[in-house]
Amino acid sequence: MNSFEPKIIGFLCNWCSYAGADLAGVSRFQYSPNIRVIRVMCSTRISPNLVLEVFKSGADGVIVGGCHIGDCHYMTGNYYTDKRMKLTKELVELAGIEPERLALEWISASEGEKFARVVTEFVDRIRHLGPIPTKNDQKLMKRLEAAAEASKLFRLRLLSGKELRLTGKGNVYGEMIEAEKMDEILDSAVNDEYDRSLILELTKNNALSVKELASEIGKSAEATLGHVATLRARNLLSICSIDGFTPRYKAIRLGGA
Amino acid sequence: MKEDIRIGVFVCHCGTNIGGFVDVPSVVEYSRTLPGVIYATGNLYTCAEDGLASIRDAIKEHHLNRVIVASCTPRTHAPLFQGVCEEAGLNKYLFTFVNIREHCSWVHMKEGPKATEKAKDLVRMGVARAQLLEPKEEARIDVEPKALVIGGGISGMVAATSIANHGFPVYLVEKEADFGGFVRNLNNLYLGGKDATEMLKPIVDQVTSNKNIIKCLKSKVAGVDGFIGNYQVALDVDGKEVKDKVGVIVLATGADEYVPEGLFGYDLYENVVTLTEFEILCKRKTLPKISSIAFIQCVGSRGHVKSYCSRICCNVAIKNALNIAENYQNILGKDERGAVVEKVGVDMKAPEEIAERRRRRRGRRDREGGEEEAEAPAPSEGIEIAIFNRDIMSYGLEHELNYNKAREKHVRFVRYSPANPPKVYTENGKLVVDYWHDTLKLQRKMNVDMIVLSTPLVSPPSAPGISKLLKVPLGQDGFFLEAHVKLRPVDFATDGIFVCGTAKGPADITECVFQAQAAASRAAIPLARGYVQAEALTAIVDADICTGCGTCIEVCPYGALRKNMDGVAEVIVAACKGCGCCGATCPEGAIDLSHYTDSQLLAEAKAALQEAIQ
Ligand SMILES: Cc1cc2nc3c(=O)[nH]c(=O)nc-3n(C[C@H](O)[C@H](O)[C@H](O)COP(=O)(O)OP(=O)(O)OC[C@H]3O[C@@H](n4cnc5c(N)ncnc54)[C@H](O)[C@@H]3O)c2cc1C
Ligand code: SF4
Ligand code: SF4
Secondary structure, three states: OOOOOOOEEEEEEOOOHHHHHHHHHHOOOOOOOOEEEEEEOOHHHOOHHHHHHHHHOOOOEEEEEEOOOOOOOOOOHHHHHHHHHHHHHHHHHHOOOOHHHEEEEEOOOOOHHHHHHHHHHHHHHHHHHOOOHHHHOHHHHHHHHHHHHHHHOHHHHHHHHHHHHHHHOOOOOOOOOOHHHHHHHHHHHHHHHHHHHHHHHHOOOOOEEHHHHHHHHOOOHHHHHHHHHHHHHOOOEEEEEEEOOEEEEEEOOHHHO | OOOOOOEEEEEEOOOOOOOOOOOHHHHHHHHHOOOOEEEEEEEOOOOOHHHHHHHHHHHHHOOOOEEEEEEOOHHHHHHHHHHHHHHOOOOHHHEEEEEOHHHHHOOOOOOOHHHHHHHHHHHHHHHHHHHOOOOOOOEEEEOOOOEEEEOOEHHHHHHHHHHHHOOOOEEEEOOOOOOEHHHHHOOEOOOOOOEHHHHHHHHHHHHHHOOOEEEEOOEEEEEEEEEOOEEEEEEEEOOEEEEEEEOEEEEOOOOEEOOOOOOOOOOOOOOEEEHHHHHHHHHOOOEOOOOEEEEEOOOOOOOOOOOOOOOOHHHHHHHHHHHHHHHHHHHEOOOOOOOOHHHOOOOOOOOHHHHHHHHHHHHHHHHHHOOHHHOOOOOOOOOEEEEEEOOOOOOOHHHHHHHHHHHHOOOEEEEOEOOEOOEEEEEOOEEEEEEEEOOOOEEEEEEEOEEEEOOOEEOOOOHHHHHHHHOOOEOOOOOEOOOEOOOEOOEOOOOOEEEOHHHHOOOOHHHHHHHHHHHHHHHHHHHHHOEEEEOOOOEEEOOOOOOOOOHHHHHOOOOOEEEOOOOOEEEOOOOOOOOOHHHHHOOOOOEEEOOOOHHHHHHHHHHHHHOOOO
16 A cells, blocks of 8 residues: 555646645745646636546546635636536545545645645545545446546536526526525436436446346436436437346447447 | 647756756656657756757757747746747747646655656656647737726826826726825825825826826726727716727726724724824824824734735834824814814814923923933923834835834834733723733733724725626735736736736835836836737637537626627637636537647646556
């Protein structure tokens, strides 16, 4: 275990956290050399999908760094980052990966010391967790892929994008949705979309029955059937064969690949 | 791939800053093995002339079409290296910066081989990114040769005059009926001790007589739309609507004084006043007669209510302490009834009693003093002045002399600790400051006639509204936030909008004038040139994928997206700041960000994860 050196990717915003990292350098604050920083203009640019893709590529941990809330150089960017990373964490957890592998940190340009501390603590935490489990676990990898697919879906992106507006300014009918209610809507959407994406992943190469799918995704047959119906309606899943009275489903390949 | 990728890698030693901790030759060696790398070299100082020349020469000699410099931080040095690339005919968007100093050699000084490994990884990431870069054309935007300055305090007036003197028409918008801002409250000014009204007058005159300044008093900015060079502004000028187009905007809306509700008896006792109220009393010559006075510093600042130090209050308190010690006659109120400020009338006669008392006292001292003390003692002699402080921030050259002078005049500086601040209450009808004397280690009391609370300058309640209107950010403390504290201190991240004065944080007049002149000259650059080039860091909508749902239009903080004739989203290149919010939100994934595309970021990440970290 001791020989394990975590590989950490850090997405830092140009104005605050990247500058904070620069200041750590100027001040010679020493920290673990395991992080590889990628500069972006604003943390709001980091989509859930990008983070999940980075995990898929084998990162043991991901740090997203932005300006403190209220300090964003693009005014509202980091509110969205906050929402997006919450959603991402949920997806990471659904995929069976420790959500602590994703950290969202607000670091200002004057917080060089904080940057150094955050990195060292994060690296220690990941060292403790060990390598990302998807490396040696095909099943987990499939789940992660499902999560990455789910993050691309229209409904989730729309909800996470609109959430601020819905909770802050009211929806188009001028109704305000309470933050808790919104969390609930988002939570159930995340769960559903993840399950559906997982079904698609699982049926990519194998035709499976509802019963088999239910046991794979760990949900009731009834709920699974609901997802199967939705996916069929979206033209993403089709019946491939009928085993006695049990239909078996397979994902429809898009783009003919 | 359309063209062969020909990458040149320049690894900097930065003297020993990098070279002392990272094995630069081995990083250079390693770079040569990476895909697309045609040329790699080390430089002692890449940013020195010979370093820059080596980039220029290599681009020509090796027909490089990508350049990577692995050195310090792009936040300070990118423009320099991009400039060199452009000189050698290479589009600046084909340049990649790899930070191996701030992010590597300086923070892993004891890690030796690991630092070198990391530097190699970082170069590999840069190479992966460079492969995917594309040349970009920067859009040219014409600039309307007119300016708008918001706020007619010192800062706004100086900025407007300076822009007007460059020959450009300027709207100067002030919400009050007069120009002058906060200084109109002040009595005299520190450094030189000049009367505030006197100092203000020539500056206001310069504004009123300037033909290029369109003076808008009792006015507000009702609407701002557009982007650098083309801001459509709607002004409410004393009830009348004025619409026009301006190229640049300077924000100088100033600050308010913090009202210390609930602190140190402010709302209990009438003769506990703020610094500004004290200045107003002095200015109107309505100061009640006092025999003792206490200033309490840092009321509400430095972690008390606000986190910051308001910079000016120590010097202002010292100024006022010296006014009392040296110039009491001039600021003294004309009411004989004494200590309660509110009851002091403005136009009452000078109290004969005070004059008489002073005459008597002077006589006595004269007799005691003998020949050497022929100089008449100040009339204020005998007034006890104490400044309760956490530390005295009399920063700068002359302020320290004022501080020494105050000490000479027997102004007492008493330190308190924030954990145990002085208490203010009344005893037998007199105000008392009850404090812990840290040197004597004793709890002590001081009877005073008046207490002055030094409270910080705070961002006015109107700031969030202006921030939304102009689409410029506020910092955590509520003041307007510049693009970079050191490198772009009067710019906003939004092009074409500048900031100066106390709108940006506490500052005194000298500093406000610096800032105002700086903001004016920054603002004059696009006006004088007549056009600007918009950085090609913008969102790009794929019209084939966009369904016209409008989500991106809602989330863009700059109003940089609109629907075009076909009902799909379109980016207004000049307004887009390239934050990428729209891209991460678009439910169809129809938006990417030029120069920071998903595939570029992912390629960097994958390159980083490609080889095990040793
Ligand atoms: C008690 C005290 C004593 C001081 N003593 C000294 C001293 O001795 N020497 C010294 O150098 N400095 C002193 N200062 C500091 C000095 O007052 C400030 O540095 C200076 O006033 C700042 O000028 P400004 O133009 O930036 O802001 P302000 O003077 O605040 O002017 C801002 C102007 O903008 C206007 N405005 C605001 N919002 C809008 C809007 N939305 N639309 C249109 N107009 C708007 C306001 O009405 C105001 O006129 C003192 C400050 C205090 C509090
Ligand atoms: S959010 Fe995406 S799909 Fe919707 S209008 Fe914008 S670009 Fe088009
Ligand atoms: S990147 Fe998108 S959200 Fe950001 S300023 Fe440009 S158009 Fe607006």
